[in-house]
Amino acid sequence: METAAPSAVIVAIDGPSGTGKSSTSKAVAAKLGLRYLDTGAQYRAITWWMISNGVDTDDAQAVAVAAGKPSIVSGTDPAAPTITVDGLDAAGPIRTQEVTSKVSAVSAVPEVRTLITELQRSIAAEAARDADGIVVEGRDIGTTVLPDADLKIFLTASAEARAARRSGELRGKEAADLAATKAALIKRDAADSGRKTSPLAKAGDAVEVDTTELTLDQVIECVVTLVEEKRAGRR
Numbered sequence: 362m363e364t365a366a367p368s369a370v371i372v373a374i375d376g377p378s379g380t381g382k383s384s385t386s387k388a389v390a391a392k393l394g395l396r397y398l399d400t401g402a403q404y405r406a407i408t409w410w411m412i413s414n415g416v417d418t419d420d421a422q423a424v425a426v427a428a429g430k431p432s433i434v435s436g437t438d439p440a441a442p443t444i445t446v447d448g449l450d451a452a453g454p455i456r457t458q459e460v461t462s463k464v465s466a467v468s469a470v471p472e473v474r475t476l477i478t479e480l481q482r483s484i485a486a487e488a489a490r491d492a493d494g495i496v497v498e499g500r501d502i503g504t505t506v507l508p509d510a511d512l513k514i515f516l517t518a519s520a521e522a523r524a525a526r527r528s529g530e531l532r533g534k535e536a537a538d539l540a541a542t543k544a545a546l547i548k549r550d551a552a553d554s555g556r557k558t559s560p561l562a563k564a565g566d567a568v569e570v571d572t573t574e575l576t577l578d579q580v581i582e583c584v585v586t587l588v589e590e591k592r593a594g595r596r
C-alpha cells in the first residue's frame with residue numbers, strides 16, 4: 362500500500378486561463394521544495410498528438426478511440442518542468458495557437474479525462490510518497506482529481522487583466538490585438554466551464570484569491586503563507 366511521507370503536502374491550484382496558475386505554482390513549489398505538475402500541459406500534449414496523427418479533434422468519438430495511444434510523461438521539477446509525448450519533447454509544440462484553439466474540445470472528451478486524471482493521481486501519489494509533496498495546477502484539481510488535497514486555491518482575475526498579461530507574452534501583431542486575446546480567453550473559459558465532465562470550477566473548500574490588483578510576487582507570497590499555515594496546522 363502507498364503511504365505518504367509524514368510531512369507531505371498536496372496543493373491544488375485551479376482557475377481560469379491567465380490567472381497566474383503556472384507562474385504561481387512553479388514558484389511556490391520551488392520555494393517550498395515541492396514538486397510541480399502542469400495538468401494543462403498534459404491536455405495540450407494529447408491534443409498535439411491528435412493533430413499530429415490526423416485525428417479530427419472535433420470528432421469526440423475518434424478522439425476517444427485514440428486517447429489511449431500516446432504515452433505522456435511529465436517531469437515535475439519546478440525549476441525545469443518537462444513534457445514528452447512518445448519520447449518526444451513536446452514543450453514547444455504544445456504552445457502553438459493551433460493546439461490552444463483545439464485543446465478545449467479534446468479535453469472535454471470523457472475518455473481523455475479518465476486517462477489523464479489517472480496519470481495525474483499517480484504522479485501526485487508518487488510525490489506524496491517519495492517527496493515533500495506537490496503543487497498541481499489546472500481546472501478540476503480541487504473538485505475531481507485530488508478532492509482530498511491538503512490545500513485548495515482558486516485564482517481569479519478580471520478578463521482585462523488576464524488579456525493584458527497574455528498580450529505581454531506575445532510579439533508583434535498578436536500583441537497589438539488585446540481585444541482578440543481577451544475574446545479568445547473568454548471563449549476558452551466558457552468551453553472549459555461549460556463541459557459536462559469535470560468542468561473548470563471552484564471547489565467548495567477552496568480559498569479564492571483575486572489576483573487582478575496583485576503582482577505575481579504578492580500572489581506567490583500569499584500562497585506560500587497559506588501552505589505554511591497548513592503545514593503548521595493552522596488551517
Ligand SMILES: Nc1ncnc2c1ncn2[C@@H]1O[C@H](COP(=O)(O)OP(=O)(O)OP(=O)(O)O)[C@@H](O)[C@H]1O
Pocket residue numbers: 376377378379380381382383384385401526527529530572575576577578580
Ligand atoms: N499577478 C500577476 N500580475 C502580473 N502578471 C502576472 C500575474 N500572474 C501571472 N502573470 C503573468 O501572466 C501570464 C500568464 O500567467 P500564467 O501562465 O501563470 O497563467 P495560467 O493561469 O497558468 O494560464 P493558463 O491557464 O492559460 O496556462 C504570464 O506572463 C505571467 O508572468
Ligand SMILES: Nc1ccn([C@H]2C[C@H](O)[C@@H](COP(=O)(O)O)O2)c(=O)n1
Pocket residue numbers: 378400401402404405464465468469498499500501502549553
Ligand atoms: N485540469 C485541467 C487542466 C487543463 N485543462 C484543459 C482546459 C484548458 O483550456 C487546456 C489548456 O490548459 P492551460 O495550459 O491553458 O492551463 O487544458 C483541463 O481541462 N483540465
